[in-house]
Amino acid sequence: MNDFVIHACEQVLRFTQIDKWDDLSEELKVQLSFNMGVVALGLSLTKQEGFQALANARSGLVSMQEFREHLRSLIVSHKVKVDEANIVKTF
Secondary structure, three states: OOHHHHHHHHHHHHHOOOOOHHHOOHHHHHHHHHHHHHHHHHOOOOOHHHHHHHHHHHHOOOOHHHHHHHHHHHHHHOOOOOOHHHHOOOO
16 A cells, blocks of 8 residues: 555544544644545545545534544555554644
């Protein structure tokens, strides 16, 4: 797996450890969105799995916890080995 995609997977898991979208600064919202794009492209996600899932979390249709679990399940199903130490870092 490409290191850039692995890093993006770690970042989306890291940035989704919050309660709601608005808990992120504007800068982190941009970073999360960019990394989600990398994950979607790198894992060949469908529009529903990637873009729509992010849009649903942003608009509050799903909780950030549900979005994070969705991402984790995709990352696991694609056998991406992430480093938990990179995910738990504060931001």
